[in-house]
Amino acid sequence: MLRRVLVSLAALAALSLPASPALASGTTGKPRATGRIGLQIDGSWSVHGRQLAVTRRPLQIEGRIVPYVPGQSVSVRIWRGHTLLKTVTVAPRPTRTRKTATFSVRFQPERPGDVQVFALHERTDQQRRLLTRAPLSVITPAAWPGARGPFVALLQQRLAALGYATPQTGVYDELTGLAVLAFRKVNGLPRITTLTPVVVDRVLRGVGGFKIRYPQHGRHVEANLGWQVLALIDNGKVVRAYTTSSGKPSTPTVLGSFRFYMREPGTNSHGMVYSTYFIRGYAIHGYAEVPPYAASHGCLRVPIPDAYAIYAWVHLGDQIDVYY
Numbered sequence: 239m240l241r242r243v244l245v246s247l248a249a250l251a252a253l254s255l256p257a258s259p260a261l262a263s264g265t266t267g268k269p270r271a272t273g274r275i276g277l278q279i280d281g282s283w284s285v286h287g288r289q290l291a292v293t294r295r296p297l298q299i300e301g302r303i304v305p306y307v308p309g310q311s312v313s314v315r316i317w318r319g320h321t322l323l324k325t326v327t328v329a330p331r332p333t334r335t336r337k338t339a340t341f342s343v344r345f346q347p348e349r350p351g352d353v354q355v356f357a358l359h360e361r362t363d364q365q366r367r368l369l370t371r372a373p374l375s376v377i378t379p380a381a382w383p384g385a386r387g388p389f390v391a392l393l394q395q396r397l398a399a400l401g402y403a404t405p406q407t408g409v410y411d412e413l414t415g416l417a418v419l420a421f422r423k424v425n426g427l428p429r430i431t432t433l434t435p436v437v438v439d440r441v442l443r444g445v446g447g448f449k450i451r452y453p454q455h456g457r458h459v460e461a462n463l464g465w466q467v468l469a470l471i472d473n474g475k476v477v478r479a480y481t482t483s484s485g486k487p488s489t490p491t492v493l494g495s496f497r498f499y500m501r502e503p504g505t506n507s508h509g510m511v512y513s514t515y516f517i518r519g520y521a522i523h524g525y526a527e528v529p530p531y532a533a534s535h536g537c538l539r540v541p542i543p544d545a546y547a548i549y550a551w552v553h554l555g556d557q558i559d560v561y562y
Contacts, residue, residue: 303330312358317356386408430530483534
């Protein structure tokens with residue numbers, strides 16, 4: 239009976255005392271190795287849930303490891319299938335707080351195809367084994383009217399990010415060609431719809447958007463007749479930019495600041511489609527013929543596929559600034 243009481247008291251004592259971390263973890267007293275690692279790839283883009291990079295454009299593989307431990311190293315390996323394209327061992331650099339560290343590796347893909355980027359930290363006493371990967375699809379930057387695929391989707395995404403009106407279908411259709419034309423006009427390039435390495439480079443670098451002259455005008459339209467491009471603008475940001483054709487020298491478009499005062503849906507007897515008037519008979523409207531130069535009787539012509547989107551966006555009373 240006495241033995242049973244002693245056993246019960248011992249059990250209660252064990253329950254009332256905090257367990258030793260070493261005993262709870264089953265270790266010999268060393269702190270448990272911890273850590274985590276992450277990757278991102280600058281110079282690539284996420285398009286429809288897929289990370290894309292373009293051949294011959296350099297990538298910066300950026301990583302972060304937590305916590306920072308002096309003397310640790312990370313191995314970055316890049317594979318295409320069973321082929322090792324690159325392997326680099328780097329020492330993570332501590333951040334200002336010295337709680338985390340970063341590392342960086344440069345890589346330029348030369349051929350299209352799917353690759354896997356791995357970052358590996360082998361287990362040490364201070365940090366556990368850490369492994370992460372980033373899948374990447376490398377594509378060729380080429381497209382033409384009627385083409386479809388991931389590069390066209392990337393092109394459309396980047397043109398839209400610059401403010402050019404383009405669909406997000408992955409098909410190089412008429413509207414995509416018109417967006418390329420508008421981009422070319424703004425950037426002083428030949429006024430055609432052809433994609434060239436110069437256009438691709440600028441679009442992917444995110445440069446060459448429509449420059450707003452009157453950001454203080456709030457929600458308004460600007461028509462730059464020197465570029466033959468008009469833009470819908472809201473709060474200092476280009477919503478969409480379109481190619482246009484203004485008045486030819488014998489019937490020039492009126493210059494100045496005006497307010498839209500009348501709308502005319504559908505197609506009228508002059509072949510004007512979805513017209514919005516800003517002074518007398520001057521209007522923005524769709525038309526069957528929209529050459530890349532000034533050719534109208536004074537109105538701002540836009541391609542018919544763009545006409546309704548502009549008509550629907552503009553409100554009566556909105557301002558338009560027309561200038562060279």
